[in-house]
Amino acid sequence: MSFNDFNFKPYIQEALEAIGFKNPTPVQQKLMPVVRSGRDLVGESKTGSGKTHTFLLPIFERLDETLEEVQVVITAPSRELATQIYQATRQIAEHAEQEIRVANYVGGTDKQRQLDKLKVSQPHIVIGTPGRIYDLVKSGDLSIHKAKTFVVDEADMTLDMGFLDTVDKIASSLPKQVQILVFSATIPQKLQPFLKKYLNNPVMEKIKTETVIADTIDNWLVSTKGRERNGQILEMAKILQPYLAMIFVNTKERADDLHSFLVTNGLKVAKIHGGILPRERKRIMNQFKNLDYEYIVATDLAARGIDIEGVSHVINDAIPQDLSFFVHRVGRTGRNGLPGTAITLYQPSDDSDIRLLEKQGIKFVPKQIKDGEFQDTYDRDRRLNREKKMVAPDTEIIGLVKKKKKKIKPGYKKKIEWKVAEKRRKERRVEARAKGRAERKAKRQSF
Structure with missing residues (x-):
């Protein structure tokens, strides 16, 4: 049509x-x-x-x-x-x-x-x-x-x-x-x-949509791994070299801090938040649209209602405090059928919020920065989605434990305790070797 x-x-x-x-x-x-x-x-x-x-x-x-x-x-x-x-x-x-x-x-x-x-x-x-x-x-x-x-x-x-x-x-x-x-x-x-x-x-x-986030957007999730976020965002910026990038933060104070850091490190960065006067905000937005800046650090004031043509990347400095803003942040890129990339930094305390977003149909691709580029990683999936394996009851251990509960001689009781402990040690060693093999295999595949 x-x-x-x-x-x-x-x-x-x-x-x-x-x-x-x-x-x-x-x-x-x-x-x-x-x-x-x-x-x-x-x-x-x-x-x-x-x-x-x-x-x-x-x-x-x-x-x-x-x-x-x-x-x-x-x-x-x-x-x-x-x-x-x-x-x-x-x-x-x-x-x-x-x-x-x-x-x-x-x-x-x-x-x-x-x-x-x-x-x-x-x-x-x-x-x-x-x-x-x-x-x-x-x-x-x-x-x-x-x-x-x-x-x-x-x-x-x-x-x-x-x-x-x-x-x-x-x-x-x-x-x-x-x-x-x-x-x-x-x-x-x-x-x-x-x-x-x-x-x-x-x-x-x-109007129902098959995906919450446009299909044209690559939605990546990157763990801070305890690192200082300013340096991590600067590293991302140098790798990505975006056409235009919006970096979303949760507070005005954080916007001021990150903006100052990035400017000090030579990036063309503007900032926009509720503490900036309306006329100044309008001037900044016009300059951003005219490509006077490559980056703009923004609070959620700018997450909705701003349609800047050509935003190639969105970086979430943190998960938004109001989860409903996540889609609006990410939606600043990938508009009108153009490709875009959204990157969200997270820490372990954000896991519950990420799961809530995933329940809404938002799909993340775990990434890590390694050797100066973004690479696929499995760390978060392994930690979050790992389920306890359903192991069949060990009849031998059950039998030993039942014997232990009966009134038997002290020496025999110690032998049972030793057998139970020894069997469990063997099982742990087997699990550790299997885990090690899986990690080595994953590392080889990542290269």
């Missing part, structure tokens, strides 16, 4: 060709007809599945450029995600013969300038973070009471970040007949009251 099959307006088709989109993703094939029908929708699919254009393309198809009013409102939980949607929207709008006004309202931007523009004209499409959009609606400067479509993107993240109440207030300012589209990687139970309150008999679609 190709986008031509949807018979979009000529300028939309022209935009798709300019972007290089030829065939819709499974999510787009399944959900775009629903969006075009005008039905309310709850679409659940993994990150990087093409959700943004799933709602954007039908929105443009239904847009009336001659109306001087807001027709679409799109909320996103982070400035970065809102800006990403805005840029994707602009890519389509610029191909239209008649001007389509698109506005991006996020925190950290010049509010007065936005107010001045609103006094002149209202945008056709409003995109932004819930807080800034609602501020403009509450003040009466932004008029959304005639909007035809309301999109809540990354709804689970919106809930996690505490913005759902603000989204609720925006929704209450919209007309009753508005079409509401909710897109999310997951649909948590706490989201249900909002859905029941505002959505009218919605289509509920969960």
Whole structure:
């Protein structure tokens, strides 16, 4: 199936060709007809599945450029995600013969300038973070009471970040007949009251995928083996020589420490976390996209809602504290069918978290760094997946132990104890020799 099959307006088709989109993703094939029908929708699919254009393309198809009013409102939980949607929207709008006004309202931007523009004209499409959009609606400067479509993107993240109440207030300012589209990687139970309150008999679609992580991504697991992580990540960087790499850490303090270390060692590294001002974050992201940096050290603020074309590698400095972020981190690479590599550092205390991720269908390939390259290893599999072998009961030992329990002469009792101990020593020696042979064989195969 190709986008031509949807018979979009000529300028939309022209935009798709300019972007290089030829065939819709499974999510787009399944959900775009629903969006075009005008039905309310709850679409659940993994990150990087093409959700943004799933709602954007039908929105443009239904847009009336001659109306001087807001027709679409799109909320996103982070400035970065809102800006990403805005840029994707602009890519389509610029191909239209008649001007389509698109506005991006996020925190950290010049509010007065936005107010001045609103006094002149209202945008056709409003995109932004819930807080800034609602501020403009509450003040009466932004008029959304005639909007035809309301999109809540990354709804689970919106809930996690505490913005759902603000989204609720925006929704209450919209007309009753508005079409509401909710897109999310997951649909948590706490989201249900909002859905029941505002959505009218919605289509509920969960797009199942065979793999949690895209098939184009090599997902490696590397043990720290007690080594200092800064040096290990530096060694990885020198081996990988990535086109663009994102290094995810769990705290701002760790981001500062790792960034300083890598810069000191001559790498072109940027950093982004919640402690960096919005304008500075925007500047850094633009520089990263323009290849001014090869690496960016980021907290989970950047794990979702940032789509940087050409990220070849993702390195997890540690397992994320919130395991749901693992897929979003790894999903920054291997996008649009391109190959990517994700590498996660772990230590023994992470074993339970890794097993939980594996239960979700995430497959890891154990790797080690040896002789200046990544090599396959079996250490973790042997330690984690080794099961106690079901050994048939040893009738000889059982018999000796039973005899020991009976009332017998002291000298005979000592002989039984010696025989039991001697037999167990022999078994341990046999096991040790078998283990040694297996390890030597594995070492030979690794060369």
